[in-house]
Amino acid sequence: MNQEETEMISRCQQGDQEALKEIFDKYHNKVYRIAYGVVRHREEALDIVQEVFIKLFRSIKNFKGKSHFYTYLYRMVMNTAIDHARKTGKQFISSLDEEGSFEPSDELEKGPERILLQKELEERVKGAMEKLPAEQRAALLFRDVEGLSYQEMAEAMGCSIGTVMSRLHYGRKRIQELLKDYVELHGQSRSSSNVSKGGNPPKL
């Protein structure tokens, strides 16, 4: 945590709304991505963003600076999003889940058909993600979307690094099973090209 951020947090702890605005400007995208990743619904994700920053303003006094601020914030987002998903009792069942496989083909190059296929794929990913337990979903989002390290994920999720690795492993395995047809085709087409070393999404 740099000096500027420490000051910003300190001002916010004293009730300065301008400081909260600065925190919002810095983190709203990340908060939205996690929220959207969990609930997969635009309006709900925006409600979660709103709820998280209001909660943060009220409870930031409890932040003692022992962990990174963003892991503290991520933990808050994750808990709020999971609570939200449970409250609304959202159980997404994709109409495509039990249907025939999705096969990317040359059609992808065409306009409206490409968009349609893209939509179908998004729905399948959405359905697959919702079949994962919340903790595994969170692990995938923290790692594959936000690029957190195992240590940072353990802080944000309040568990050990071993548990983080286990959640990631089982989450990936399950997604791979659910999207087997697409992953196989997509993976094979890429294996000969550029994926011969570990990938890492951009960090915070």
Added chain:
Amino acid sequence: MKDSCFSISKLLEKYFDQEVTDKERLLIEGHLQDCPACQDALSSMEAIRTLIKVPIEEAAQKEDFPWVWQKIEREIRLQEKLTWWQSLRPWLDLSPLLKKKVWIPAAATIMVLLFITAQIFFKKIPSYSGASVVEYAESETNNIMVYDLEKAKVTIIWLFEGPEEEVIPS
């Protein structure tokens, strides 16, 4: 898949997440050069990452966050104006407890407490009907009566003023 893949597969995910040591990295990269199966496994992980990440990033780019901030600001201002009893309302709201089914142990606890309280309130008070006078003494000023309660094994000594003189109407 080769025999050596078994030992590599445990490290492959760590390698993909860039959490391996330099020594482990060299080991895996050496293995990957000759192993199409592990290359495919790695590509699958990459494909999953893309599938998860891209729609989320696209969704985030479409949002109008200044509008969200306005809502947050308004909500904070509104909450600051709440009266004291309004601010107590979330604490008095029992619906989350009911949803979490904590009411089952809570109801059981209340039942136990009611049972214990009832025991205290409805405890049978010993009746003196079974009492028998053991001794009775009179004096000019006071009388003493001694009762013995057989059931409760209690002795009561009753000291009272002497008998009033009967008033005879003239």
